[in-house]
Amino acid sequence: MEAEAAPRWQPGSRRWRRAFEDRRVLAPALIAPAVVFMVLVVGVPFGWAIYLSLTDAIGGSLSGHWVGFDNFTNVWADDNFRRALRNTLIFTFVSQALVVIGAAILSAFLVRDFRGRWLIRFLVILPWAAPVVLSTITWRWILDSLYSVTNWSLAKLHLDHALIWLLGVTHLETGAQLPLQWLGRPNLALIAITLVHAWRILPFAVVIFIAGRASIPTEVEDAAKIDGATGVKKLWYVDLPLQLPIALVAVLFGIVFTAGDFAVVYILTGGGPSNTTQVLPTWAFQVGIQSGSLGEGAAISLYLFPLLIVVTAAMLFFARRAQVT
Amino acid sequence: MTARQKGLTYLVLGPFAIVLAFPFYFALVTMFKTNLDLSIATHSPYVYNDSNGHFHWDFWNYSTTEHVQFLFNGTEYPTWLENTLIVGGAVVAITLVLAMPAGYALARLAGAWGQSAGVAIFLVYLVPPTLLFLPLSRLVTQLHLKDSLWSLILVYPSFTVPFATWLLMGFFKTIPPELEEAALVDGASRLKALYRVVLPVSLPGILTVVIFAFALCVNEFIYAFTFISTSEHRTVSAGIPNELIRGDVFFWQALLAATLIPSIPLALLYNAFLDRFIKGFTGGAFR
Numbered sequence: 001m002e003a004e005a006a007p008r009w010q011p012g013s014r015r016w017r018r019a020f021e022d023r024r025v026l027a028p029a030l031i032a033p034a035v036v037f038m039v040l041v042v043g044v045p046f047g048w049a050i051y052l053s054l055t056d057a058i059g060g061s062l063s064g065h066w067v068g069f070d071n072f073t074n075v076w077a078d079d080n081f082r083r084a085l086r087n088t089l090i091f092t093f094v095s096q097a098l099v100v101i102g103a104a105i106l107s108a109f110l111v112r113d114f115r116g117r118w119l120i121r122f123l124v125i126l127p128w129a130a131p132v133v134l135s136t137i138t139w140r141w142i143l144d145s146l147y148s149v150t151n152w153s154l155a156k157l158h159l160d161h162a163l164i165w166l167l168g169v170t171h172l173e174t175g176a177q178l179p180l181q182w183l184g185r186p187n188l189a190l191i192a193i194t195l196v197h198a199w200r201i202l203p204f205a206v207v208i209f210i211a212g213r214a215s216i217p218t219e220v221e222d223a224a225k226i227d228g229a230t231g232v233k234k235l236w237y238v239d240l241p242l243q244l245p246i247a248l249v250a251v252l253f254g255i256v257f258t259a260g261d262f263a264v265v266y267i268l269t270g271g272g273p274s275n276t277t278q279v280l281p282t283w284a285f286q287v288g289i290q291s292g293s294l295g296e297g298a299a300i301s302l303y304l305f306p307l308l309i310v311v312t313a314a315m316l317f318f319a320r321r322a323q324v325t
Numbered sequence: 326m327t328a329r330q331k332g333l334t335y336l337v338l339g340p341f342a343i344v345l346a347f348p349f350y351f352a353l354v355t356m357f358k359t360n361l362d363l364s365i366a367t368h369s370p371y372v373y374n375d376s377n378g379h380f381h382w383d384f385w386n387y388s389t390t391e392h393v394q395f396l397f398n399g400t401e402y403p404t405w406l407e408n409t410l411i412v413g414g415a416v417v418a419i420t421l422v423l424a425m426p427a428g429y430a431l432a433r434l435a436g437a438w439g440q441s442a443g444v445a446i447f448l449v450y451l452v453p454p455t456l457l458f459l460p461l462s463r464l465v466t467q468l469h470l471k472d473s474l475w476s477l478i479l480v481y482p483s484f485t486v487p488f489a490t491w492l493l494m495g496f497f498k499t500i501p502p503e504l505e506e507a508a509l510v511d512g513a514s515r516l517k518a519l520y521r522v523v524l525p526v527s528l529p530g531i532l533t534v535v536i537f538a539f540a541l542c543v544n545e546f547i548y549a550f551t552f553i554s555t556s557e558h559r560t561v562s563a564g565i566p567n568e569l570i571r572g573d574v575f576f577w578q579a580l581l582a583a584t585l586i587p588s589i590p591l592a593l594l595y596n597a598f599l600d601r602f603i604k605g606f607t608g609g610a611f612r
Contacts, residue, residue: 026515027434030426031442034486037423038449041461041483046452048460062463106341109334120338122596123346129592130349131544133562134584138348141355141577147363149351149370199345211603246607260453263546267566281455281547288459289551298459305456312448 053299059292071299075287080275081300084283088304090190091265091279092258095197096251099205102198103250107209128203136267139196143182143268151179167191183269186276193268193277197258204257205250212246245318252315259307280304349585356582357388363577392578401556402583405564409587412474412560413542416481420489420538421531423482428493429519433502443494450487454547457483462551476552477560481545485538492537495605496530497523533601536594543587561587 048062053071057064075081110121127135142149154160160180167187182192216239224238262281265271271278271286278286280303288297354371355363361376368374373387381387396402427446431439461480470476500523508518524531549563556568565583569576595602 023434023436027430027436027439030430030434034423034427034446034490037482038446038486041480042449042452042457045457045460045464048464049456052460062460062467102341105337109337112330112334114331114334118596120342121599122592123342124338125595125599126346126349126588126592129540129595130584130588131540131562131591133544133546133566134588135348137566137584138352138581141575141581142348142351147366147370152366152370203345207599207603208607211607214603256451256453260455262455263562266546281453284455284459285547285551289462294459294463301456301459304453308451308453312451316444 049298049302052295053302055295057294057298059289059294061294064295067295071296072303075296075300075303080278081283083276084278084280084300085303087190087277088259088279091194091197092255095194095201095258096254098194098198099201099254100247100251102202103205103209104247106202106206107213110206111210111213124206125203127200128207132200132261133263133267135200136196136264139192139199140183140268143192145181145184146179148179148182150182154180184273186273189269189273189277193265196264196268197261200264201254201257205254208250208253209243209247212243212250216242248318249315252311252318255311256308259304349588352581352585356393356578356585357390358392358578359387359389360578362387392576393582395576396579396582400569400579401559401564402561402569404557405559405561406587408474408558408564409543409560409562412477412481413539415478416485416542417535417538419478419482420485421534423486424489424493424534425531427486427490429497429523431490431494432497433505439494443491446487447491448487450484450491454484454545458547458551461548465552471552472554472558474553474558477542477545477549480548480552481542484545485541488541489534489538492534492602492605493527493530495607496527496533499530499604500526529601530605533598533605536598537602540591540595543591 052062052064054066054068055064056067056071106124110117110124141147151160154163164180180188182188220238220242224234229238260281261279262285265277265279265282266285269277271282275283280300284297284301287293287300291297351370354373358373362368362374365378368378369380372380373384374380375387431443431446433439435442465471465476465480468476470479504526505515505518505522508522509515513521543560543562546562549560550567553559553563556564559568561583565580569580569583
């Protein structure tokens with residue numbers, strides 16, 4: 001009826017507009033631009049990375065000769081690669097373990113109502129809000145070889161020798177132990193990088209944990225109170241099971257952000273000393289861009305993929321669970 | 326809360342807050358240090374000292390702004406800030422154009438498969454740039470975009486669009502559908518209802534997306550580092566470590582000033598929009 005009443009000078013555009021009112025047309029039409037864009041800038045390069053990893057492409061070209069899985073077996077045979085893989089796993093899982101413990105404690109107290117909460121929250125959020133590269137530069141200064149504030153403080157507290165004993169560090173060349181070369185000794189650098197990762201991911205996890213707490217219905221709290229569940233009992237039987245799915249989602253995010261991170265290692269140690277702190281992203285950069293072996297670099301970065309697949313699948317599973325509770 | 330509980334709260338949160346915020350305090354102190362004060366390893370690094378290593382309460386007399394001045398007058402830092410703003414602004418604009426319709430459609434029109442499609446789009450955000458930077462850097466070279474800000478403007482939406490679509494989907498879900506249905510009954514078209522009714526109501530959510538998408542652009546390192554090669558086209562994240570660190574010579578005061586200055590406004594914005602961010606970020610998945 002409306003169509004008949006409307007003026008007749010735009011029949012084409014009217015039909016077009018009618019079609020646009022239909023969800024089955026409108027929804028894909030609105031989603032399509034974003035999807036097409038993502039296919040072009042994520043899907044295509046990703047497929048290309050897989051293709052490159054199967055060729056002997058070198059810097060300056062976008063293709064090469066087919067070599068099958070040679071790149072994957074070649075890079076695997078390299079000790080530096082295996083160390084990079086091991087480091088990636090260590091940094092990722094140790095830092096996330098620290099993050100979970102920290103976030104569980106912090107979120108439990110931050111939801112309380114107390115004076116100065118705004119300030120505390122601001123301070124806690126800082127590491128997440130600051131650009132990673134920039135805060136990592138500050139860490140490099142904190143862990144500087146000569147002017148390290150950590151060494152200065154440890155010396156003032158007379159803890160430096162205790163720490164050396166605990167970590168068993170000496171300088172190979174000189175036999176000297178002080179000052180502690182936080183970024184210059186392999187084991188110290190591994191500790192430093194792990195801690196910096198934990199430091200920067202913690203605020204994000206806290207935020208997700210707090211959101212998880214907020215999503216627990218108040219009826220549950222009330223029911224727990226009526227049933228007499230308090231303290232540890234309530235934590236174990238009520239809070240933890242309800243928070244577990246969302247906590248896991250936070251952890252899985254942390255894993256993805258840490259395992260794929262290039263900046264922290266690159267800025268702190270550049271992969272050194274002598275490639276002992278390389279991770280897959282920095283090693284892929286070293287081989288693919290700086291040495292120009294594009295195919296091998298792509299293969300190295302693709303070794304990250306199985307980890308991401310597993311993590312993503314787990315995330316989907318737990319996100320669905322979280323939705324149900 | 327009892328006094329004991331309150332005490333415990335401060336006792337636990339205090340040390341955490343100090344450790345988490347320490348690098349920022351430390352950067353703040355160091356950026357105003359004199360060269361002499363900085364270069365004597367026995368001087369306390371926490372405060373400003375006189376030439377004998379003593380602290381005085383009128384510490385401003387023992388500190389200097391010369392390194393901050395050098396940063397702004399003697400380096401290309403202002404250019405990098407400007408480049409960061411240009412790239413961030415352009416990327417946010419592209420992101421909104423692509424993500425707003427998609428987020429709305431997924432939340433409202435797509436029905437049952439909207440949630441799954443939303444999750445699928447979000448997964449794209451989890452593909453780390455480290456998997457893509459090798460082919461993309463070759464591609465950027467082939468398109469003659471190497472060393473141009475356009476390369477970053479083209480590539481950054483690859484992570485901001487999925488991220489923003491997810492957030493916006495969460496926000497649009499919180500808006501009652503009755504609102505636009507009323508407009509539809511009044512004879513407005515879907516797009517008009519979207520533009521006239523939904524958009525104004527969801528402005529806070531959109532602003533949240535603007536801020537967090539912009540922050541993602543400032544954060545990005547590996548693309549900015551591999552695509553751009555000359556100093557005057559750098560953004561802050563790539564410019565500071567590449568141009569201000571020369572060999573073994575570190576201009577630490579200027580360097581730390583450079584890292585702290587972009588971090589503070591971002592931190593304030595994060596705090597102001599945090600609650601909304603949580604709502605949008607978890608709104609898609611967790612009720």
